[in-house]
Amino acid sequence: MLELYKKRKLLDNILPAYDDPLFSILIIVLLILIVAVSSYIMGSFKEERKDKSLKRFLNRFNTKECLLEIEEMPFDPTLTKPLSLLAFAFKNQGEYQKAISLNLYLIENISDFHKKKEILEQLGQTYLKAGFLKRAESIFLQILHKQVRNKEALYHLGIVYELLHEYDKALETLQPLKILGEKTENLKAHLELNRLLTDKKLNSSQKVEELKQLLVDDRYEYRRIMKALFQLNLSSAWENIQPSKIHSILDILWFLPTSNLNFDIISADETLSAIFLAKGVLPLDQNSIVKSDIFAIDTIISAKKGGNQKVDLNFTYGCNKCKQHFPIAFTRCPQCYAIDAIQIKETVAKKRKQTGYSLL
Numbered sequence: 001m002l003e004l005y006k007k008r009k010l011l012d013n014i015l016p017a018y019d020d021p022l023f024s025i026l027i028i029v030l031l032i033l034i035v036a037v038s039s040y041i042m043g044s045f046k047e048e049r050k051d052k053s054l055k056r057f058l059n060r061f062n063t064k065e066c067l068l069e070i071e072e073m074p075f076d077p078t079l080t081k082p083l084s085l086l087a088f089a090f091k092n093q094g095e096y097q098k099a100i101s102l103n104l105y106l107i108e109n110i111s112d113f114h115k116k117k118e119i120l121e122q123l124g125q126t127y128l129k130a131g132f133l134k135r136a137e138s139i140f141l142q143i144l145h146k147q148v149r150n151k152e153a154l155y156h157l158g159i160v161y162e163l164l165h166e167y168d169k170a171l172e173t174l175q176p177l178k179i180l181g182e183k184t185e186n187l188k189a190h191l192e193l194n195r196l197l198t199d200k201k202l203n204s205s206q207k208v209e210e211l212k213q214l215l216v217d218d219r220y221e222y223r224r225i226m227k228a229l230f231q232l233n234l235s236s237a238w239e240n241i242q243p244s245k246i247h248s249i250l251d252i253l254w255f256l257p258t259s260n261l262n263f264d265i266i267s268a269d270e271t272l273s274a275i276f277l278a279k280g281v282l283p284l285d286q287n288s289i290v291k292s293d294i295f296a297i298d299t300i301i302s303a304k305k306g307g308n309q310k311v312d313l314n315f316t317y318g319c320n321k322c323k324q325h326f327p328i329a330f331t332r333c334p335q336c337y338a339i340d341a342i343q344i345k346e347t348v349a350k351k352r353k354q355t356g357y358s359l360l
């Protein structure tokens, strides 16, 4: 008892009002203040460390082959807009090294992260265009490290993983995009189809079965499924030709070797008959009226009926989003990275020597 009394006396001397309720409130307020101040200090410390790590990270990409002599140029904030526009123009012209140098210069000199973020996105996209996929991946991961909800970085990171054939990682970028309100259904189908087509654990017949099931779902691109079916199993491919979608596989059909044709199915469909009449595989009857509703095919048939046998089809491929044209087919537009955007453009041309190559 005496001991307890002594202790109490001692506490009274040190903290005269420790049993006062107001004193407890004061202690709580003090504790809150301490926590707030320490978390603020920790936060600033973390920010500073992130900034340093970003600089260290970007130093890895500084190459000595810089084509623009900007390293020594004194920086002025008013230069940010014109230089970033210039970098953008260089990127679009395919002058990637110059675009990269300008972006690195701007990132080094801009301190505000929100302005720097836009340049980092540009840099990542330039690396992606230039084919430096691992560098592009690092840049987008760095952006996401600082700003998890960055849609641009997530979207482009998905493209990088797709080009690296890392489809599971690409699919992982869709969940946060979906949470951020983006429509990801078609992108998911596109990536799942990529994964299925390159899956080494499945044999041909398993792939054919899975592909046939996807034909009923419009999110999976018909052209890609049919191209794979023509490679894997000819009878499945022919059985699954949908008359309304023939135009989207016209080039694949046109370049098929004669030995791969199914004449029962071709002769049962007017459009298919017209295509192979135009190709010269089926004999042309002067009196027959065959129409395909594909202008170039009907033109060739008319020309052949008129005695001109030296006509052929040429194919180019357009993107219905950016309207660019390419000489070879694509699954993702090489210019704007749109999916399901390919448009087959066929034109009548003079027949050259038979090359006999197939698209498959």
Ligand SMILES: [Zn+2]
Residues within 6 Å of the ligand: 319, 320, 321, 322, 323, 324, 333, 334, 335, 336, 337, 338, 341
């Ligand atoms: Zn495009």
